[in-house]
Amino acid sequence: MAREHAIAVIPGDGIGEEVIREGLKVVDALAEIHGFRLRKTHYPWSADHFLKTGIAHPDAAFDEYRQHQAVYLGAIGDPRLEVGMLERAVIAGLRFKLDLYVNLRPIKLYDERFCPLKDKKPEHVDMVVVRENTEDAYTGIGGIFKHGTQDEVAIATMLYTRKGCERVIRYAFELARGRPRKKLMLVDKANAVRPQDIWTRTFAEVAKEYPDIATDHAYIDAACMWLVKNPESFDCAVMPNIFGDIFTDLGAMVQGGLGIAASGNLHPGKTSMFEPIHGSAPKYRGKNVANPLAAINAGGMMLDYLGEKEAAAKVDRAIAALLTSGRIKSLNAGDHKTTEIGDLVTAEVRKLSK
Numbered sequence: 030m031a032r033e034h035a036i037a038v039i040p041g042d043g044i045g046e047e048v049i050r051e052g053l054k055v056v057d058a059l060a061e062i063h064g065f066r067l068r069k070t071h072y073p074w075s076a077d078h079f080l081k082t083g084i085a086h087p088d089a090a091f092d093e094y095r096q097h098q099a100v101y102l103g104a105i106g107d108p109r110l111e112v113g114m115l116e117r118a119v120i121a122g123l124r125f126k127l128d129l130y131v132n133l134r135p136i137k138l139y140d141e142r143f144c145p146l147k148d149k150k151p152e153h154v155d156m157v158v159v160r161e162n163t164e165d166a167y168t169g170i171g172g173i174f175k176h177g178t179q180d181e182v183a184i185a186t187m188l189y190t191r192k193g194c195e196r197v198i199r200y201a202f203e204l205a206r207g208r209p210r211k212k213l214m215l216v217d218k219a220n221a222v223r224p225q226d227i228w229t230r231t232f233a234e235v236a237k238e239y240p241d242i243a244t245d246h247a248y249i250d251a252a253c254m255w256l257v258k259n260p261e262s263f264d265c266a267v268m269p270n271i272f273g274d275i276f277t278d279l280g281a282m283v284q285g286g287l288g289i290a291a292s293g294n295l296h297p298g299k300t301s302m303f304e305p306i307h308g309s310a311p312k313y314r315g316k317n318v319a320n321p322l323a324a325i326n327a328g329g330m331m332l333d334y335l336g337e338k339e340a341a342a343k344v345d346r347a348i349a350a351l352l353t354s355g356r357i358k359s360l361n362a363g364d365h366k367t368t369e370i371g372d373l374v375t376a377e378v379r380k381l382s383k
């Protein structure tokens with residue numbers, strides 16, 4: 030019997046549905062080529078669904094996701110709803126309820142014309158950021174006292190646990206071990222925010238188990254400078270949640286923008302979630318102009334996670350071939366049709382399989 034993988038699909042808001050459709054086009058073609066099956070369950074969570082039913086995201090769905098190997102998510106966010114409400118319910122909900130402690134963000138430049146930095150070429154921009162995904166300022170611990178008054182007090186807690194640091198750091202070392210340069214950088218701000226010393230110490234301890242990996246350290250402010258000045262100095266980096274959120278958006282720009290950047294939210298061995306990092310871009314919705322390459326890339330990361338390594342590598346090769354040859358000329362919305370890019374990548378993965 031053919032290998033089967035169960036995936037939950039949440040197209041979400043805005044351009045989510047259109048880009049996920051193209052992503053599924055590509056992964057379905059690869060399933061056919063490589064002889065595996067993707068059993069899909071579609072979920073309707075979105076602003077439209079919320080406005081119709083009053084349901085943002087039912088708790089029971091988390092148990093259903095656990096019956097799948099992966100969740101494939103389009104985009105969440107809609108200006109008609111309270112800021113961040115649906116994002117917290119769906120995206121943060123998934124990360125916390127499924128304990129997806131690794132946010133994996135490859136930053137790879139496919140062609141130099143997409144890089145905003147002068148003289149930087151694909152060989153200069155090829156790194157993976159491992160962002161902690163379940164702690165830090167994202168736990169929701171804190172609040173506002175005397176809201177809206179002159180005496181207002183707001184508290185947001187940056188929370189780090191030994192377990193939380195250790196597991197994500199260990200994941201990053203394993204990842205670094207599988208890459209040619211065998212380098213891992215810790216990024217923190219332990220000089221000014223002293224409790225972040227838990228990261229420094231945990232990193233040093235785990236490093237003893239990986240003598241083959243060259244380690245390095247930078248404070249987040251300096252790391253941002255280096256990313257712009259010398260992106261080639263990065264290979265793998267691991268960092269706390271909120272720094273990772275900011276650093277990976279900077280990274281996305283260095284690799285060509287939100288049109289291409291994808292991420293995996295992982296709990297190795299358990300149900301994990303894959304998403305493009307662009308938002309829902311409501312203004313492009315339904316116009317067939319959004320660039321689906323980020324969603325297609327996220328689909329490739331999902332295949333890799335499912336163990337379909339050859340199929341996953343083809344997604345990357347196909348995108349690289351289409352971008353370097355100029356057949357996909359731009360990453361901007363509107364320069365190609367959404368469906369056209371999906372068709373081009375699908376044709377290319379078929380060509381790579383002949």
Ligand code: IPM
Binds near residue numbers: 120121
């Ligand atoms: C991301 C997003 C989320 C985050 C938002 C939507 C909650 O910016 O995935 O990086 O801050 O983590």
Ligand code: MN
Binds near residue numbers: 274275278
């Ligand atoms: Mn972000």
